[in-house]
Amino acid sequence: MVVKVWCDGCYDMVHFGHANSLRQAKAMGDYLVVGVHTDEEITLHKGPPVFNEQERYRMVRAIKWVDEVVEGAPYVTTLETLEKYDCEFCVHGDDITMTADGTDTYHIVKSANKYKECQRTQGVSTTNLVGRMLMLSKDHLQRGAQEYNVDRRSSSDMSSGACGRSPWTGLSQFLPTTQKILQFSNKDGPKKTDKIVYVAGAFDLFHIGHLDFLEKAKELGTYLIVGLHTDPVVNRVYKECEDSRYKGFNYPIMNIHERTLSVLAYRCVDEVVIGAPYAVSKELMEHFNVSVVCHGQTSVLPDIGGEDPYSEPKRQGKYQTVDSGNDLTTEKLVERILTRRLDYEERNRKKEEKEMAAYAAFMKQKDAEVQPN
Ligand code: CTP
Ligand code: C5P
Numbered sequence: 001m002v003v004k005v006w007c008d009g010c011y012d013m014v015h016f017g018h019a020n021s022l023r024q025a026k027a028m029g030d031y032l033v034v035g036v037h038t039d040e041e042i043t044l045h046k047g048p049p050v051f052n053e054q055e056r057y058r059m060v061r062a063i064k065w066v067d068e069v070v071e072g073a074p075y076v077t078t079l080e081t082l083e084k085y086d087c088e089f090c091v092h093g094d095d096i097t098m099t100a101d102g103t104d105t106y107h108i109v110k111s112a113n114k115y116k117e118c119q120r121t122q123g124v125s126t127t128n129l130v131g132r133m134l135m136l137s138k139d140h141l142q143r144g145a146q147e148y149n150v151d152r153r154s155s156s157d158m159s160s161g162a163c164g165r166s167p168w169t170g171l172s173q174f175l176p177t178t179q180k181i182l183q184f185s186n187k188d189g190p191k192k193t194d195k196i197v198y199v200a201g202a203f204d205l206f207h208i209g210h211l212d213f214l215e216k217a218k219e220l221g222t223y224l225i226v227g228l229h230t231d232p233v234v235n236r237v238y239k240e241c242e243d244s245r246y247k248g249f250n251y252p253i254m255n256i257h258e259r260t261l262s263v264l265a266y267r268c269v270d271e272v273v274i275g276a277p278y279a280v281s282k283e284l285m286e287h288f289n290v291s292v293v294c295h296g297q298t299s300v301l302p303d304i305g306g307e308d309p310y311s312e313p314k315r316q317g318k319y320q321t322v323d324s325g326n327d328l329t330t331e332k333l334v335e336r337i338l339t340r341r342l343d344y345e346e347r348n349r350k351k352e353e354k355e356m357a358a359y360a361a362f363m364k365q366k367d368a369e370v371q372p373n
Contacts, residue, residue, distance in 0.1 A: 003028075006087035008035035008073045009097075010042050012049040013129055013205065014059040016184070016258060017093075017121035019265035023183060024118035025091035026065035033085045034066050035073025045075055045100045047347025050130065050337060055208045062211055064267040076105045079112055093120035096358055123174030124258065127351055129205065130344050132253050133337045176257035184264040186271070190223040190289070198290040200227035200276050200309075202234040202330065204252040206262035209328035213296045216322045218268040220292045226263050227276025227284075231256055237301050238331075246331060253334070279309040285316070294320045298329060 007025045011018050011034075026032040036056050042049045049056070053071070061069045070085060076099060077090050090109045094117045097105045109115040190196060197220050203210050218224045229237070231252055238244050238251040254262065260274050277284065280293050293313035303309050313319040337344055 002030045004031045004033055004085065004087045005029035006033050006035065006077070006082055006085060006090045007092065008037070008070075008077055008081075008090070009092075010037050010046065010049060010126070011056050011060050012042065012051055012126045013207075014051075014056065014063070015124050015126070015129065015206075016261035016265055017124040018060075019063050019065070019184070019261070020121045020180070021091070021093050021118050022060075022063055022065045023265075026067075028091060028116060028118075029088065031067045032065055033068045033070060033087055034060050035070040035077075035081065035085075036060055037075055038072045041072075041075045045098075046351065048340065048343050050126070050333070050344075051208070059208055059211060062215070062266050062268070064265065075099060076103070076107075077109050079108060079114065082109065082114060089114045089116050091116045091118050093118055095120050096355065098354055098358060102354060102358065121174065127348050129253065130337055131348060133334050134341060134345060134348075174258055176261075181260065181264070184261050190270070194223040195221035195291045196223050196225060196289050197221035197292045197294065198225045198227065198280065198285070198288060199294055200229065200273075200278075200280060201295075202229055202237065202252055203259050203263050204234060204254055204330045205333055206254075206259070206266075207328055207330065207333055209296075209324055209326040210263075211266065211268075212326040213322060213324035214263075214266065215268050216324055217294050220294065220320065220322075223270045224268055225271045225273060225288055225290070226269055227273040227280075228256060228259050228263065229278060230275045233278050236304075241299065241301050243299060244331065246334065249334075251330070253330070279303050279307065279311075280313050282312050282316075285313065285318070291318060292320055293318055294322045296322055296324050 005025050005028055007022060009018065022032060022034065036053070039049055039053045051059070057069055057071050060066055068085075074081060082088075082090060090106065092106055092115070099105055104110070106115055197217050199214070199217050201210075203226065214224065214226070234252040235250075238249060239247055252259065256275060260272050263269050263272055284290070285293070290313075293310060295310065300309060308314070310319050
């Protein structure tokens with residue numbers, strides 16, 4: 001018998017935390033159905049989403065563990081929904097999700113014993129990413145190994161819920177491990193017959209423009225390798241790009257470990273080079289047996305010495321420009337958020353308040369259970 005599993009959520013600014021929950025959910029059965037809420041429902045219960053529903057449906061559909069997407073899934077999960085899609089149970093992360101009036105959105109499936117929990121990925125959430133942009137914070141960038149051990153929940157720069165003070169979100173910084181990379185990676189390397197396509201970039205705050213680009217690039221071959229530039233390289237690109245509106249901004253918003261998982265979560269990606277050189281060299285092309293190198297229609301900043309980073313693939317006649325048909329960029333995405341700063345600050349504040357109140361009630365109930373009188 002095929003065990004169908006149900007997950008639902010907003011999946012706004014789809015990040016590797018979402019992908020990790022879908023990975024775990026898929027492992028609990030054979031077929032994964034994901035319900036994604038409409039913009040209207042999210043605005044009502046939580047505040048305005050960053051990505052619209054069409055964008056969110058498409059992003060979730062492209063995640064490698066997802067078999068089916070249900071568009072416009074209701075905010076509160078009902079038994080009728082599970083039955084309609086033939087799902088045995090619902091899976092959600094070990095945090096709490098509430099409606100506008102503070103009701104647990106999973107109360108029905110919980111009481112019917114049709115609810116299972118997966119482990120929430122600490123240190124990343126839509127709220128946290130929006131917070132990073134609003135605060136122009138650089139806490140997410142790796143500045144020294146010891147900083148990973150600091151629990152920033154007590155630090156003074158955590159206004160607006162930017163770093164997730166909520167008791168359910170726990171650590172405010174993602175702790176990357178080799179195990180996690182392994183879980184996200186494809187088991188098989190390229191076959192001898194594969195035609196290898198290589199692309200490189202920042203892929204910061206992985207968005208639908210990136211997805212459109214990668215899917216088009218993949219069509220040029222059969223095995224797609226994505227080279228991710230290191231955080232200092234990405235920072236230089238943003239600072240020095242002629243058309244950059246955010247010179248000096250603390251890009252990348254997501255560090256190299258986070259960007260690695262973000263890219264690996266998508267079905268069209270076969271392999272990632274973690275910290276790829278800025279220029280695509282002859283050695284790199286030989287090493288990976290690359291047949292095609294491509295870049296989208298966004299501008300290309302020259303290497304430090306002024307050379308074109310794609311001069312070698314161009315010389316070999318292996319370079320191609322890809323039209324993603326999408327003009328969204330990481331900068332435009334940040335701009336979307338900065339222009340609606342107040343809405344998002346309010347959304348983050350409300351979410352945190354609701355979670356703190358629910359947590360206080362939960363602790364009170366726990367105390368009463370321990371000391372009955
Ligand atoms: N999730 C997770 N780890 C995260 C973030 C989300 O496992 N770091 C899971 C949630 O527990 C849920 C699913 O992803 O099962 C969809 O979450 P969603 O409804 O989109 O909410 P959040 O990402 O938690 O959004 P926000 O930060 O706005 O609360
Ligand atoms: O800007 P970044 O380095 O993240 O871009 C990675 C790749 O994705 C680049 O080749 C870029 O041109 C491409 N891209 C695209 N369409 C978009 C956004 C990015 O083709 N809307």
